[in-house]
Amino acid sequence: MTDTIARIKYRPATELVYVDNSDGKGPKDNYNAASMPIYQTATFKQSSSTQMGEYDYSRSGNPTRSHVENHLAKIMSAKRSFVVNSGMTALDVITRLVKAGEEVIAGNDLYGGTNRLLSFLATHNNVKTHHIDTTDSETIIPYLSEKTRLVLLETPTNPLMRIADIPRISEIVHERCPNALVVVDNTMMSPYLQRPLELGADIVYHSGTKYLSGHHDLMAGVVAVKEDSIAEKIYYTINATGVGLSPFDCWLLMRGVKTLAVRMDRQQANAIQIADFLQSHKFKVHYPGLKTHPQYELHAKMSSGPGAVLSFETGNVELSEKLVELTRLWGISVSFGCVNSLISMPCRMSHASIPAEVRAARAMPEDLIRLCVGIEDVDDLLEDLYHALTASGALKLAN
Numbered sequence: 096m097t098d099t100i101a102r103i104k105y106r107p108a109t110e111l112v113y114v115d116n117s118d119g120k121g122p123k124d125n126y127n128a129a130s131m132p133i134y135q136t137a138t139f140k141q142s143s144s145t146q147m148g149e150y151d152y153s154r155s156g157n158p159t160r161s162h163v164e165n166h167l168a169k170i171m172s173a174k175r176s177f178v179v180n181s182g183m184t185a186l187d188v189i190t191r192l193v194k195a196g197e198e199v200i201a202g203n204d205l206y207g208g209t210n211r212l213l214s215f216l217a218t219h220n221n222v223k224t225h226h227i228d229t230t231d232s233e234t235i236i237p238y239l240s241e242k243t244r245l246v247l248l249e250t251p252t253n254p255l256m257r258i259a260d261i262p263r264i265s266e267i268v269h270e271r272c273p274n275a276l277v278v279v280d281n282t283m284m285s286p287y288l289q290r291p292l293e294l295g296a297d298i299v300y301h302s303g304t305k306y307l308s309g310h311h312d313l314m315a316g317v318v319a320v321k322e323d324s325i326a327e328k329i330y331y332t333i334n335a336t337g338v339g340l341s342p343f344d345c346w347l348l349m350r351g352v353k354t355l356a357v358r359m360d361r362q363q364a365n366a367i368q369i370a371d372f373l374q375s376h377k378f379k380v381h382y383p384g385l386k387t388h389p390q391y392e393l394h395a396k397m398s399s400g401p402g403a404v405l406s407f408e409t410g411n412v413e414l415s416e417k418l419v420e421l422t423r424l425w426g427i428s429v430s431f432g433c434v435n436s437l438i439s440m441p442c443r444m445s446h447a448s449i450p451a452e453v454r455a456a457r458a459m460p461e462d463l464i465r466l467c468v469g470i471e472d473v474d475d476l477l478e479d480l481y482h483a484l485t486a487s488g489a490l491k492l493a494n
């Protein structure tokens with residue numbers, strides 16, 4: 096951790112684009128290439144059977160992968176980071192720290208794929224997950240025990256944009272369960288806006304498919320840790336299972352990370368205007384950038400911005416469906432973090448893998464519409480949304 100902090104010299108937007116190898120960390124390129132070459136090789140020649148260089152086989156390590164891992168560790172304030180082939184793989188690698196009979200605590204509003212993987216662990220590996228309301232830190236206390244191995248937080252949550260207090264929950268967990276690890280899915284925020292390892296978490300992971308890459312042209316996952324002992328276990332699983340990110344995708348991810356700040360600044364500025372617009376028309380809007388968000392202050396304390404995903408309710412499922420289909424500029428698509436704006440209905444799309452009765456028990460609004468705001472001209476986005484709202488009748492109904 097100290098090493099990483101010592102390497103940070105500039106403000107976040109600069110560090111994203113600034114790659115400094117002068118400290119001897121990270122792989123060297125013989126020709127001083129400005130962009131790390133793609134080492135598209137499966138294996139590396141050795142000088143003898145007993146002497147190998149820094150790399151022997153790309154499942155175990157590859158210079159292009161080391162390059163992006165080194166850069167991500169710096170911007171995530173991590174001791175080490177690892178890149179794998181999707182966000183779900185990142186979570187899968189982390190959950191392999193849990194043994195049968197141990198337990199996980201997670202939120203009751205969370206990404207559908209995460210819920211699915213945790214359900215699989217319960218049915219196949221005897222790892223129970225307690226789903227709790229992570230907006231109230233104290234609710235965790237009765238679920239903590241010597242069996243607790245992971246406390247998994249999304250903040251903001253996908254899709255209701257609820258906030259968990261990372262410092263307070265980390266304090267409670269570390270005090271009561273020294274063997275438990277606080278894990279934060281930071282996909283919604285990106286390291287540009289929020290760095291959970293600085294806030295007390297032990298592990299942070301990302302779907303690199305989203306903001307880190309930014310263009311929906313690759314699938315990737317990132318795991319970052321602040322302790323060598325955890326890093327060794329994570330690396331062991333990645334090497335043993337072969338889920339490390341391919342050289343070309345590492346290169347794409349690195350290219351995406353460099354423009355994260357400009358993309359996020361623009362996407363966030365657009366999202367703030369869109370959230371204000373929807374709220375001014377009396378829709379129930381979920382966005383931590385609105386002063387009316389119940390945890391506006393908490394989120395502002397932990398991060399440097401509300402991000403560019405928001406959701407809102409129309410009060411009627413059919414109406415929401417109509418509205419989504421009437422947009423022209425907003426693509427109907429799962430995922431977020433792309434330069435293009437997307438619209439979706441989580442209960443039908445990204446969160447459809449959560450059984451309907453579980454969604455109902457967790458009070459997930461079926462009419463919820465999620466907006467993932469891109470970098471387009473905000474007036475075009477607003478006009479298109481206004482057209483869909485009025486043509487569907489949603490605007491009339493809500494007023």
Ligand SMILES: Cc1ncc(COP(=O)(O)O)c(C=O)c1O
Pocket residue numbers: 181182183184206208209249253280282283301302303304305314315316
């Ligand atoms: C919050 C969150 N975490 C993790 C994931 C998984 O990422 P991936 O699709 O890259 O596997 C997603 C979406 O897929 C997500 O929305």
Ligand SMILES: N[C@@H](CCSC[C@H](N)C(=O)O)C(=O)O
Pocket residue numbers: 206208253428429430431444445446448
């Ligand atoms: N069919 C996919 C759905 C992926 S959802 C992607 C993203 N996390 C989002 O929230 O939009 C699946 O079943 O995993």
